[in-house]
Every structure is written in C-alpha cells, then in structure tokens.
Amino acid sequence: MNNPNPTAAILIIGNEILSGRTQDVNINFIAKRLAVLGISLAEVRVIPDIPARIISAVNELRAAYDELFTTGGIGPTHDDITSECVAAAFGVPWEPHPATWDLLAKHMGSEFNAARQRMATMPRGAVPIVNPISLAPGFSMANVHVMAGVPRIMQAMFTALEPQLRRGEPIAMRAVHGLKLREGSIAAGLAAVQERYQHIDLGSYPFYRESGSGVAIVAKGSDVAALESAISEVGHIIAGEGVLPIAGEPPL
Amino acid sequence: MNNPNPTAAILIIGNEILSGRTQDVNINFIAKRLAVLGISLAEVRVIPDIPARIISAVNELRAAYDELFTTGGIGPTHDDITSECVAAAFGVPWEPHPATWDLLAKHMGSEFNAARQRMATMPRGAVPIVNPISLAPGFSMANVHVMAGVPRIMQAMFTALEPQLRRGEPIAMRAVHGLKLREGSIAAGLAAVQERYQHIDLGSYPFYRESGSGVAIVAKGSDVAALESAISEVGHIIAGEGVLPIAGEPPL
Numbered sequence: 001m002n003n004p005n006p007t008a009a010i011l012i013i014g015n016e017i018l019s020g021r022t023q024d025v026n027i028n029f030i031a032k033r034l035a036v037l038g039i040s041l042a043e044v045r046v047i048p049d050i051p052a053r054i055i056s057a058v059n060e061l062r063a064a065y066d067e068l069f070t071t072g073g074i075g076p077t078h079d080d081i082t083s084e085c086v087a088a089a090f091g092v093p094w095e096p097h098p099a100t101w102d103l104l105a106k107h108m109g110s111e112f113n114a115a116r117q118r119m120a121t122m123p124r125g126a127v128p129i130v131n132p133i134s135l136a137p138g139f140s141m142a143n144v145h146v147m148a149g150v151p152r153i154m155q156a157m158f159t160a161l162e163p164q165l166r167r168g169e170p171i172a173m174r175a176v177h178g179l180k181l182r183e184g185s186i187a188a189g190l191a192a193v194q195e196r197y198q199h200i201d202l203g204s205y206p207f208y209r210e211s212g213s214g215v216a217i218v219a220k221g222s223d224v225a226a227l228e229s230a231i232s233e234v235g236h237i238i239a240g241e242g243v244l245p246i247a248g249e250p251p252l
Numbered sequence: 253m254n255n256p257n258p259t260a261a262i263l264i265i266g267n268e269i270l271s272g273r274t275q276d277v278n279i280n281f282i283a284k285r286l287a288v289l290g291i292s293l294a295e296v297r298v299i300p301d302i303p304a305r306i307i308s309a310v311n312e313l314r315a316a317y318d319e320l321f322t323t324g325g326i327g328p329t330h331d332d333i334t335s336e337c338v339a340a341a342f343g344v345p346w347e348p349h350p351a352t353w354d355l356l357a358k359h360m361g362s363e364f365n366a367a368r369q370r371m372a373t374m375p376r377g378a379v380p381i382v383n384p385i386s387l388a389p390g391f392s393m394a395n396v397h398v399m400a401g402v403p404r405i406m407q408a409m410f411t412a413l414e415p416q417l418r419r420g421e422p423i424a425m426r427a428v429h430g431l432k433l434r435e436g437s438i439a440a441g442l443a444a445v446q447e448r449y450q451h452i453d454l455g456s457y458p459f460y461r462e463s464g465s466g467v468a469i470v471a472k473g474s475d476v477a478a479l480e481s482a483i484s485e486v487g488h489i490i491a492g493e494g495v496l497p498i499a500g501e502p503p504l
Contacts, residue, residue, distance in 0.1 A: 015455055018293045019472055020283030021425065021501075022457075024276070027298070031272030041270045044298035046279070049455075076436040077456040078443035108436075115439030133460075152460050173273065184328040184360075187367030191330035203267055203301075204329040205274075208385075208404050220271055249273075 005040045005168030005222075006066040011057055012046040013072040013082050014149055025151050026071045033158060038168030038222070039067065049073060054085035062089075062144050067165065069158075072149030074138060076115040086141055087123035097122040100137055107135055130160040140164070169222035174231045177207075177216040177250045178243040189237035190217065197230045199223060207250050214243075216250055257292045257420030257474075258318040263309055264298040265324040265334050266401055277403050278323045285410060290420030290474070291319065301325060306337035314341075314396050319417065321410075324401030326390060328367040338393055339375035349374040352389055359387055382412040392416070421474035426483045429459075429468040429502045430495040441489035442469065449482045451475060459502050466495075468502055 010030055016022040027044055034041045042065055047053045054073075062068045073082030087094035101120040105112045119136035122128075129138035129145065131153060138147040138157045147157040183204055194202040200221035207216055217234045219227040235245035262282055268274040279296055286293045294317055299305045306325075314320045325334030339346035353372040357364045371388035374380075381390035381397065383405060390399040390409045399409040435456055446454040452473035459468055469486045471479040487497035 012296075015453060015472070016457060016470070017279065018283060018296070019423065019425070020280055020285075020287050020293075021455075021470060023280045027269065028272055028275045031270060033272075035272050041272075042300065044264075044270070044296075046296035048294065075456065075458065077439045078446050079455050111436065113436065113440070116436040119436075134458075150458055150460065171271065173271070184363065184365065184368040184371075187329045188365070194330050201267060203273075203331050204327065205268060206327065206386075206402055208402065218268070218273060220267070 005038050005171075006166050007042045008034055008039045008067040008069065009043040009045070009061040009065045010041065011061055011068060011070045012044065012149075013049060013054055013070060014046065015048050015079070016149075017046050018048055026149070026154055029151065029155055030069055030158060033162070035171040035173075037162065037165060038170045039165065040168070040171070049079050049081060051081060051085050051088070054082060055089045058086055058089040058144060062142070066143060068144045070144065070146050071154050074119065074136070074146060074148055076118055076136075080118070082146060083118070083122060083139075086144060086146055089144075090123055090125075090141060092124040094121055095124055096120060097126060097128065097139075100128055104136060129157045132156050132160070171220055171222060172224050172227055173218055173220050174224075174227040175216055175218045175249045176231050176235050176238065176245050176247055177214055178238040178241070178245055179212045179214040181215045181238060181241060181243045183215050185241050186215070186237050189240075190234065193230055193233050193237070197226055200226050200230055202230065202234075209250065209252075211251055214250065218249070257290050257423075258418050259294045260286055260291045260319040260321065261295040261297070261313040261317045262293065263313055263320060263322045264296065264401075265301060265306055265322060266298065267300050267331070268401075269298050270300055278401070278406055281403065281407055282321055282410060285414070287423040287425075289414065289417060290422045291417065292420070292423070301331050301333060303333060303337050303340070306334060307341045310338055310341040310396060314394070318395060320396045322396065322398050323406050326371065326388070326398060326400055328371055332370070334398060335370070335374060335391075338396060338398055341396075342375055342377075342393060344376040346373055347376055348372060349378060349380065349391075352380055356388060381409045384408050384412070423472055423474060424476050424479060425470055425472050426476075426479040427468055427470045427501045428483050428487050428490065428497050428499055429466055430490040430493070430497055431464045431466040433467045433490060433493060433495045435467050437493050438467070438486075438489050441492075442486065445482055445485050445489070449478055452478050452482055454482065454486075461502065461504075463503055466502065470501070
C-alpha cells in the first residue's frame, strides 16, 4: 500500500495496563482520530513506569515516526515520571514552565504544593497542550505529544492538539459481511482482489456474535472509488458461496 | 520492586487495531491471567501485518523476555502471515505439520483447500496449541506462543497453553479509594509510603465517574501482608484529608 501520509506511534506509559487493572481505551480513540486526519498509525507500545524504559522508547519512536503520542504519567504523584523522562530523552533541563506555573499557582492558591508544582515543570522548549478538564496541561516537545492517561482528559488534550498536526489523506473504510460465511472458502478470491487493488488494504475478520457468526471484509485506503469497487467485487465472491453479502460491518 | 518472576511480552499483529476498527481486548485478558500465574508482563506492542515488522518484533521480543505471546494473523486468508513470519524469524522451514494436517483434512474433507492448508502449515519444530472453538490450532515455537486474534478463540488457546508455562509468585493487588480526593493533596504521603515499601508497586489513579470522582490507590506485589499494611497506611493519609477511605477499587 503506497502511503505518503505522515506516520505516528502511540506510547502508553502505564503499569495499570500491564497489570490488567485497566482496560485501555486510549489506543482506539487515538487510532480513530488519526485515520480521519490521514496520519498512519504504525506502532503502539505499552511499557511500565520505569525511567530507562520510558527514555529509550521515546527516543526510539520519535526517531522512527513523524509523530509520537504518549499517554499516562503526568500527574502529581511519585509514579508520574513521564515529563522528566521526556526531558532526559531530549537531553534538556526539566524546569518550571513560567506560564503554566502562573496558571496553576493562581488557580490553586495555597494548595499549589511541591507535588502540584511538578505538573508545572516541563522539558525546556515544551509547548503546553490545553487541559479543559482538570487544568494541568500536557505538552508537545518537538514531535512528541505528552498527554494524560485518564481517557476523558486525554481526549480533551488530543482535541486541543489536533489543529497543530500535519494531515495526510484521510483513511476511509468500506466493508461487507456475510453470515455463516467461512474465511477458508473465499480466501483465494480475496487474495486475487487484493492483488488487483494493491494501493488498498484488504482485511478479513471472522466474527462470533450472539446475532450470528460470519466474516467481515474491510477495505482501507484513501481512494474511496477503489475501496467501493473492491468491496463490490468481494460482494460477488460472497454471493458465489450462496451467502447474501450485507453492506458494512456486522452489528455489535 | 525486586521481582524474580518470569517476564513476558505481548505482540498484537493487527491492522484492525491500528486503524481503530477494533477495540483490543486481548491485552487485558492476557495481562490478568499473567498476573495470576506470576508472570510479569513487561511490554506490549501492536504492529501492522507487514512481514519485516513481524519478523523483527518477534526476534527482538523473544530475546528480551522469557515468554512472547502473539495474537492475530493465523487464519486462512492473504492477510494471515504470522505463521510464516515466525518461521522466518527462527530461520526454519515453514512446512506441513503432519498431525494438524491430518486433523483438518479429516474434519474438512473436500473443503480442505489450499487456503485452509495454510492453517496446517507451521514452522519446523512448532508444538500445536489446541483450539476447541474452530479447530485450527495455534502453536508454540520455543518461547513464542502464536494465538488467534479473535478474542474467544485466543482465550481458549491461552487456557490450553497455561499448564505449559513456568509460573512465578502471583501478583496480588489491594486498593483503597476516596471520593472527592485529589492526588496533589496526598502525593507527599504516598511517596513516603512507597519509599518504605520498596518491594511493592504503589500506583495512584484518578477516576471520573457518574457515581463520583476521586482517586484510587493500588498496591501490587507478591507480599500480601505488605500490600495490606501499605494500603492501611494510605487509608490513614486519606482520612487525614478529611475523606473517608473506602476499601477496594471504585465501582465501575
């Protein structure tokens, strides 16, 4: 698939995901937004709250992709170490950010203690990302965008950040599915369609639901006419199996 | 945190996760099981269905950790390339697995076509992982465990695999939470508790729910007495803020 779109990675910094305590929903939110923006999500990593791990992952991923989005570890407690690790990754001081310091000091008054002052401390050169929910901002440091782990706050920060991101061709999707369809019966036909439409990405996904089981075929790419044409051909292949092709994804 | 437990990584092979089409639930299932088995989940990666990416990620992660669990890409269609990539990662032939070939041929009869024969083709030396749902097995190749992406099938495969895995000390969790509590007010106290209990892992997680907002403190480790003692100390810190400490995690 020929894709000149900007590329991106997500780095989830979170013991709570690795321990199974928390079901991640940030990957899916960011992935959907990036598809709309035409930014190609090429990798996701989840790592623990360990400084050496954070520093090396930030440096590896910011070099490999156009944008890196991190979530988690920017609150006031001892396990919130993302911000100072990003400073270390860039080799710059971690220091008070004057405008953020003033903002939080004014809002919090005598409650602006040492722990909360950490949230106004950033790598030198960082640009804050507005937090309309709980005030303490995220920040962008070059192509690294550092956001909260709490989904509601992360989503608000991402929305504030979006206008700054370089966009590409939006990635559209078209789908068709068939009930009681089996992947192995249509595999050769699908492979031939993928061969003819090399600039789209054709995926085959079996599903098992209360409402019925079958296979969904999803075409992804920026050329919508090609997506629709390829999905139409897949519809004929499904019909050739004696199964009714149904437009779109199967209901949840 | 001193942790002699075996280590593990998860590799999610799936364009459907990166495109935002699918909300991953496999990470959370495996993470929870690994905690019970005393296997320390140290990293998760999500990568696209691209051979060079799969091969390099498999080789990097199987060298870095005791166990590697992969999900996705083992069906019969053109986008199912995990199995041959694992063979390439190990530098062994990808060839028919006789027992699996016989099993599928017998069950599928004349429907055992070229596409389905791919599901009976494995890296030389692979040991099948039973699939009680849809028959075609996953496999273990040394410390790499290759499973389906469909959650129901992956879960059945993981359950079949569990008895083969070397276990460590189960990772227990104890939690306390407070409503209307704010992280910045208890941060110094929490840091002191973490300092005194260095072999446990103390995390602070703000939550925002319809039923109320606040902060949950979660202690994780294999020394249950230490977890309970640390959480009790945290309860006193919360009470010192004039907030009632409530045992356990906040309700969903």
